[in-house]
Amino acid sequence: MYRYDEFDHRFVSERVAQFRDQAARRLSGELTEDEFKPLRLMNGLYLQLHAYMLRVAIPYGTLSGKQMRKLADVADKYDRGYGHFTTRQNIQYNWIKLEETADLLQELSEVEMHAIQTSGNCIRNVTTDHWAGAAADELADPRPVAELLRQWSTLHPEFSFLPRKFKIAVTGAPNDRAAVKVHDIGLRMHQNDAGERGWEVIVGGGLGRTPLIGYTVREFLPETQLLSYLEAIMRVYNLHGRRDNKYKARIKILVHELGEENFRAEVEAEFARQKELDVEVESRELERISNYFAEPAFETLPRLSTGYEAARAGDPAFAQWVRSNIAAHRKDGYAIVNISLKPEGGIPGDATSEQMRTVADLAERFSVEEIRVSHHQNLVLPHVKLDDLHEVWKVLAANGLASANIGKAGDIIACPGLDYCTLATARSIPIAQTISRRFADLNRQHEIGPLRINISGCINACGHHHVAHIGILGLEKKGVEYYQITLGGSSATDASIGTILGPGFSGDKVPDAIETIVNTYLNLRQGGDDSFLDVVRRLGHQPFKEALYAPA
Amino acid sequence: MPLLKDNDFIDDTWQRLDDGAAIPATGDILVSLARLLADFGKLSNRDGRLGVEFPNEERPGVLESFLPDLSLIALTFPKFADGRAYSQARQLRQLGYDGELRAIGDVLPDQLSFMLETGFDAFEVTERFPEEAWEQAASSISLTYQSAAYQPRRLHVWRLRWARDEGV
Ligand code: SF4
Numbered sequence: 001m002y003r004y005d006e007f008d009h010r011f012v013s014e015r016v017a018q019f020r021d022q023a024a025r026r027l028s029g030e031l032t033e034d035e036f037k038p039l040r041l042m043n044g045l046y047l048q049l050h051a052y053m054l055r056v057a058i059p060y061g062t063l064s065g066k067q068m069r070k071l072a073d074v075a076d077k078y079d080r081g082y083g084h085f086t087t088r089q090n091i092q093y094n095w096i097k098l099e100e101t102a103d104l105l106q107e108l109s110e111v112e113m114h115a116i117q118t119s120g121n122c123i124r125n126v127t128t129d130h131w132a133g134a135a136a137d138e139l140a141d142p143r144p145v146a147e148l149l150r151q152w153s154t155l156h157p158e159f160s161f162l163p164r165k166f167k168i169a170v171t172g173a174p175n176d177r178a179a180v181k182v183h184d185i186g187l188r189m190h191q192n193d194a195g196e197r198g199w200e201v202i203v204g205g206g207l208g209r210t211p212l213i214g215y216t217v218r219e220f221l222p223e224t225q226l227l228s229y230l231e232a233i234m235r236v237y238n239l240h241g242r243r244d245n246k247y248k249a250r251i252k253i254l255v256h257e258l259g260e261e262n263f264r265a266e267v268e269a270e271f272a273r274q275k276e277l278d279v280e281v282e283s284r285e286l287e288r289i290s291n292y293f294a295e296p297a298f299e300t301l302p303r304l305s306t307g308y309e310a311a312r313a314g315d316p317a318f319a320q321w322v323r324s325n326i327a328a329h330r331k332d333g334y335a336i337v338n339i340s341l342k343p344e345g346g347i348p349g350d351a352t353s354e355q356m357r358t359v360a361d362l363a364e365r366f367s368v369e370e371i372r373v374s375h376h377q378n379l380v381l382p383h384v385k386l387d388d389l390h391e392v393w394k395v396l397a398a399n400g401l402a403s404a405n406i407g408k409a410g411d412i413i414a415c416p417g418l419d420y421c422t423l424a425t426a427r428s429i430p431i432a433q434t435i436s437r438r439f440a441d442l443n444r445q446h447e448i449g450p451l452r453i454n455i456s457g458c459i460n461a462c463g464h465h466h467v468a469h470i471g472i473l474g475l476e477k478k479g480v481e482y483y484q485i486t487l488g489g490s491s492a493t494d495a496s497i498g499t500i501l502g503p504g505f506s507g508d509k510v511p512d513a514i515e516t517i518v519n520t521y522l523n524l525r526q527g528g529d530d531s532f533l534d535v536v537r538r539l540g541h542q543p544f545k546e547a548l549y550a551p552a
Numbered sequence: 553m554p555l556l557k558d559n560d561f562i563d564d565t566w567q568r569l570d571d572g573a574a575i576p577a578t579g580d581i582l583v584s585l586a587r588l589l590a591d592f593g594k595l596s597n598r599d600g601r602l603g604v605e606f607p608n609e610e611r612p613g614v615l616e617s618f619l620p621d622l623s624l625i626a627l628t629f630p631k632f633a634d635g636r637a638y639s640q641a642r643q644l645r646q647l648g649y650d651g652e653l654r655a656i657g658d659v660l661p662d663q664l665s666f667m668l669e670t671g672f673d674a675f676e677v678t679e680r681f682p683e684e685a686w687e688q689a690a691s692s693i694s695l696t697y698q699s700a701a702y703q704p705r706r707l708h709v710w711r712l713r714w715a716r717d718e719g720v
Contacts (some may be wrong), residue, residue, distance in 0.1 A: 007709045160638075162665055281699065
């Protein structure tokens with residue numbers, strides 16, 4: 001894992017001191033709320049319906065046991081004993097006081113964490129594959145580059161007042177778990193015939209009001225040119241992105257309005273003018289960072305563990321959890337453990353401080369101290385020995401963390417919605433809770449197979465409903481909430497945007513509608529390997545429409 | 553409005569010339585881009601320096617051939633949250649312009665260090681904030697992760713590391 005050196009420490013401390021001063025000037029009235037707003041936003045502090053919300057950055061979703069324990073302490077001391085893991089691999093606290101925020105940030109800085117650029121019209125926390133460094137299918141760990149991007153984008157003098165927020169995702173694996181095609185910039189690692197690493201640069205994807213799949217502006221960019229090229233893209237966007245309408249201000253609209261070819265020509269022309277970036281300094285820094293991400297000292301283990309096999313055979317609940325929550329590790333004898341934060345009827349992504357401490361302990365005992373946050377609002381222990389899996393599972397189960405539903409109907413992504421968010425048009429958490437209860441039977445979830453249900457509480461689409469197999473969008477008409485359903489989205493390698501099925505439903509009808517859709521799928525599928533998404537792609541919306549809107 | 557330059561408030565000796573106004577024989581004058589393009593011959597052949605107020609939407613490239621004759625370019629921040637001028641400043645410095653680059657419009661202490669880093673060296677500011685506020689704002693963060701465009705004030709973390717690791 002990356003560790004701060006004296007310079008990173010000094011930078012973050014100075015930043016906290018600066019924020020302390022800004023908050024004091026706001027509290028004394030020297031700064032107007034209008035002037036303070038972008039400053040607090042650049043430190044992750046939002047004003048929500050009931051209180052301030054603080055979003056803390058978890059760079060590329062990686063954290064240590066010690067950091068997780070600090071997040072738990074912060075939850076107890078400054079919030080109400082819990083935190084909310086987000087779809088951007090961050091954590092949010094919903095009940096924060098402005099007067100206490102600088103102290104909170106100070107505490108975070110002690111464990112090398114901050115809230116810089118978790119909001120505002122700047123480059124946000126860079127996200128990546130939550131299995132990075134562990135996945136069996138990976139070319140190389142993308143996190144050194146993600147850390148390089150974190151540093152480069154931090155308080156970037158030129159790109160801190162962009163037309164709109166800017167999100168970058170990075171993946172080092174052919175199977176895309178970082179949703180690189182639906183980010184402002186997505187980077188996918190490739191290797192050429194000479195064995196050199198380079199990056200495919202994808203631009204202009206995004207969700208929100210105008211969901212679009214990004215397009216490849218460069219097929220293979222040599223790694224040494226990465227920052228210069230990104231600066232060129234950012235500059236074109238900063239100069240020419242729309243500022244007259246915030247709903248048209250994302251880079252995807254600029255790409256769309258200019259056209260892909262013109263946009264590429266602008267970027268290449270700007271790139272050709274970039275002379276001053278110091279490539280040598282940059283590659284030295286990348287090398288320095290890479291050392292922190294050297295592979296942990298894994299033991300040489302047999303591929304099979306007899307203890308683990310025996311536990312699986314003897315304990316059906318454990319065996320079921322293994323089937324859904326364990327992924328292949330690149331090293332023999334190890335596994336990736338996915339911890340579901342989606343218990344039956346729970347709030348997706350919420351964890352109590354006690355649960356955070358449990359996960360921190362497990363990371364320290366069984367996963368070389370490492371934890372990941374996934375953009376599905378779950379947690380990951382990336383490096384667990386097969387021999388230890390049963391023990392890990394028992395501890396998780398005792399703490400309400402062993403739901404065997406990763407990637408299944410119960411693993412619902414939901415934004416905060418009307419319960420917290422000022423922009424919401426409808427509730428999303430309660431809808432997630434009722435659907436989760438409806439599909440409580442784990443055997444049934446496993447029978448249904450891979451299914452991604454995502455819910456957003458308004459058109460801004462923070463719940464990523466467009467890229468869900470079944471997407472649910474909460475809207476409001478004449479004071480009444482209703483929900484629109486989309487089918488066929490995906491954020492994986494073959495990304496697609498879901499399309500609307502038909503007229504919306506009131507909240508209490510949504511679980512029935514989902515159930516009808518799922519039953520229709522079960523009737524249509526040709527065997528257990530024929531997934532929900534496969535069937536929707538093959539047969540289209542028609543059979544689902546017929547089932548859902550048939551006259552009673 | 554006071555002018556902040558090199559950590560000091562100084563008098564602004566530049567005169568803004570309206571587009572229709574006659575060109576004075578002497579003195580430093582600041583004109584619009586339209587006037588510059590229309591009257592460059594006359595404007596550049598007089599006793600006094602020449603400056604241009606450059607619009608937010610224009611591409612700095614249009615100034616390239618004028619740069620040797622310009623001593624001041626004023627870039628505007630219509631609102632502090634409109635960051636286009638940062639990129640314009642950077643492009644002008646890249647083109648080799650080394651005269652005064654002045655930030656005008658909604659210029660606040662909290663953005664001062666970003667402006668310095670992208671190549672601004674003069675600031676038209678309101679009297680709302682005391683001199684110390686500007687000084688403090690420019691120095692509250694001493695490090696940067698970016699290679700600075702022009703006359704860096706903050707220390708570049710990656711270069712510091714390099715020096716440390718080389719034992720320099
Ligand atoms: S989708 Fe809408 S309601 Fe949900 S968090 Fe985003 S802005 Fe708020």
